[in-house]
Amino acid sequence: MINYIIQVILFQVLFVAVYDFFLSKETFFNKNRWYLLSTALLSFVLPLFKISTVKKAVPQEYYTLLPEVMLSPQKVIEETIWYQSINYLDVLFWGGCTLFLIVFLIKLERIVRLVLQYGTILKGNYKLVLLPKETKAFSFFNYIFLGKEIPSSKQEKIIQHELVHSEQKHTLDLLFFEFLKIVMWFNPMVYVYQNRISLVHEYISDAIASKSDKKENYINHLLADIFQVEHISFINQFYKHSLIKKRIIMMTKTQSKKVKQLKYLLLIPLLGSMILYTACSSEEVKIDKVEKQPVTVYKSEDGKIVKKPSTGYQSKYLDLYLGDELPNTKEYSIYELTEEEKGEYLALLNGFNKEGKPQLNIRVFKAENGRKMVAFDYLGKNENQGKTNYQDSEEVPFAMMDKVPTFPGCAEGDKYCFHKSMSRFVQENFDMSITKNLGLSEGKKRIYVQFKISKQGKVIDVKARAPHPTLKQHAEEIMQKLPQMQPGEKDGKIVSTGYVIPITLNVD
Structure with missing residues (x-):
C-alpha cells in the first residue's frame, strides 16, 4: 500500500508539473479543467495498470x-x-480521515444552515439566497448566495458569473477533491490540484460572463470593492483576493493559437513512461495449478537436457535434474511456484541444509510439458556457478x-x-x-x-x-x-x- 501511495503522489507531481510549465498560461480553460480532473483520477488508476509482456521482459x-x-x-x-x-500508522491514517470528514461535514452544515435560515428565491434555473448584512457572494450547485449589502448595480454581474459555475457543475469538481482530501489528507498534491482547478473555474466564468459587457467594465467591477469571503473550500467564490490579479491577467491575455493545443500530446509519452514504470514494478505472478505426476529425471548430454531412464520414483509436483552443469532453461523464482510446489521445494531445502551439512543451493528450472524441475547447486563445487549473472x-x-x-x-x-x-x-x-x-x-x-x-x-x-x-x-x-x-x-x-x-x- 505504501508503494501504491508513493506512486500516486509521484504521478500527480508529474502531471501538475506538465500543467504548470506548459498548459496553465494558455486560454484553453475547459481543456485545462478536464486535464486536471482526468490526471487526478489517472494517478490512482495507473499504479494498478500492468502489462504482462513488459513484466516478462524484466529480469x-x-x-x-x-x-x-x-x-x-x-x-x-x-x-x-x-x-x-497497536499499529500507530493505522491510527494516524484513520484519525486523519475522521478529522477531515468532520471538517467536511461542518462546511456542508454551514451551507445547509444558510439555506434553511434565509430561505431561497426561485429564479428560473437557479435559487437565490440573500444574506442580510453581508457582502459575501458564492455558489454551490444551483444555489447562489448573495450578500444584501452588495450594491444592486453589481449584483447582476456577480450572478452572471456564479451562474456559469452552476451551469457547468463546477461544484462537483471541488467536491471530488474534497473527498480525495478525506482519504488522502496527507497528500499535498490534492491541495495543489484543488487550488489549480479553482483558478480554472474562475477563468471559465470570467471568459463567459465578460462577453456581455466590455472587459474593462468587468475588470473594474473586480477592483471596485473588496468583499468578504466565506472560507469554504468547495464553493465557488466570486471574490478570492489572491486570485484577482491572475484573473485580470488571463482576461487581458490574447487568445491562444489552436496549434498550441498540441501541447496536450505531452500526455502520451508521460503516460507511456508511467505505465512502463508500474508494469516493471509488479510483484504478482499468475500461477497455473499443477498435479502430481511420476517424477521424470533429467541429465545433460552435449549441452542438451535429456530424460534419464528411471524407475521407482513416487509421484511429485517437481521433476528432478541430475546433470553436472546447471540447465540453461528458464529459472523460476519462489513467487512463480504453486503452493504445492513451494511445499515440496521447502521440504528439500530444509532436508539438505541442516546444521553440520554442506550448504546446498536448490534451484528450480523449466522442464518439459510445463513441469518444473529442481537442480542441486553445490556451492564452491559447481563449475557453472561462475557463469551465473549474479557475479557482476x-x-x-x-x-x-x-x-x-x-x-x-x-x-x-x-x-x-x-x-x-x-x-x-x-x-x-x-x-x-x-x-x-x-x-x-x-x-x-x-x-x-x-x-x-x-x-x-x-x-x-x-x-x-x-x-x-x-x-x-x-x-x-x-x-x-x-x-x-x-x-x-x-x-x-x-x-x-x-x-x-x-x-x-x-x-x-
Whole structure:
C-alpha cells in the first residue's frame, strides 16, 4: 500500500508539473479543467495498470528461501502489552480521515444552515439566497448566495458569473477533491490540484460572463470593492483576493493559437513512461495449478537436457535434474511456484541444509510439458556457478556470498545463527490472535514474505503473500521491524541480498 501511495503522489507531481510549465498560461480553460480532473483520477488508476509482456521482459531478482517458521495458537504471548500491538500508522491514517470528514461535514452544515435560515428565491434555473448584512457572494450547485449589502448595480454581474459555475457543475469538481482530501489528507498534491482547478473555474466564468459587457467594465467591477469571503473550500467564490490579479491577467491575455493545443500530446509519452514504470514494478505472478505426476529425471548430454531412464520414483509436483552443469532453461523464482510446489521445494531445502551439512543451493528450472524441475547447486563445487549473472550484480544470493549478513548478537557471518534469529524474531512478534476473526478454515496456512537486506544493512522492499489481507499486512509490518544488520559481502564488496521466509500457521 505504501508503494501504491508513493506512486500516486509521484504521478500527480508529474502531471501538475506538465500543467504548470506548459498548459496553465494558455486560454484553453475547459481543456485545462478536464486535464486536471482526468490526471487526478489517472494517478490512482495507473499504479494498478500492468502489462504482462513488459513484466516478462524484466529480469527477475533472485531470492533465497529461508527455513520455515512454524506458528500455532499456543505460541501467543499472553503478556504482550496492549500498546505494543497497536499499529500507530493505522491510527494516524484513520484519525486523519475522521478529522477531515468532520471538517467536511461542518462546511456542508454551514451551507445547509444558510439555506434553511434565509430561505431561497426561485429564479428560473437557479435559487437565490440573500444574506442580510453581508457582502459575501458564492455558489454551490444551483444555489447562489448573495450578500444584501452588495450594491444592486453589481449584483447582476456577480450572478452572471456564479451562474456559469452552476451551469457547468463546477461544484462537483471541488467536491471530488474534497473527498480525495478525506482519504488522502496527507497528500499535498490534492491541495495543489484543488487550488489549480479553482483558478480554472474562475477563468471559465470570467471568459463567459465578460462577453456581455466590455472587459474593462468587468475588470473594474473586480477592483471596485473588496468583499468578504466565506472560507469554504468547495464553493465557488466570486471574490478570492489572491486570485484577482491572475484573473485580470488571463482576461487581458490574447487568445491562444489552436496549434498550441498540441501541447496536450505531452500526455502520451508521460503516460507511456508511467505505465512502463508500474508494469516493471509488479510483484504478482499468475500461477497455473499443477498435479502430481511420476517424477521424470533429467541429465545433460552435449549441452542438451535429456530424460534419464528411471524407475521407482513416487509421484511429485517437481521433476528432478541430475546433470553436472546447471540447465540453461528458464529459472523460476519462489513467487512463480504453486503452493504445492513451494511445499515440496521447502521440504528439500530444509532436508539438505541442516546444521553440520554442506550448504546446498536448490534451484528450480523449466522442464518439459510445463513441469518444473529442481537442480542441486553445490556451492564452491559447481563449475557453472561462475557463469551465473549474479557475479557482476550488486544483489547476490545468500548461499553464494562469501560473508552473509550478520543478525545482531550473532558471530560475524554465522548462517546458522542468522536462520535461528530470524525464526525467533518472527515467533516472538507474530500475533496469532489475529487469526481468530478472519474466517480462515482449519489447518495449515502459509505466508511468504519477501525482503532484502541492503548494502547499508537495512531491511527494504518488504512484500508478502498470504491467504488473507490482514495476515499479509501483519507479516509485512513484522519484517519491517527487523533490526539493522551488518550487510553481507561477495568478492570483498558489500552487497545486498534478497530473502523469502515462509511462515506456516496452524489454524484451529
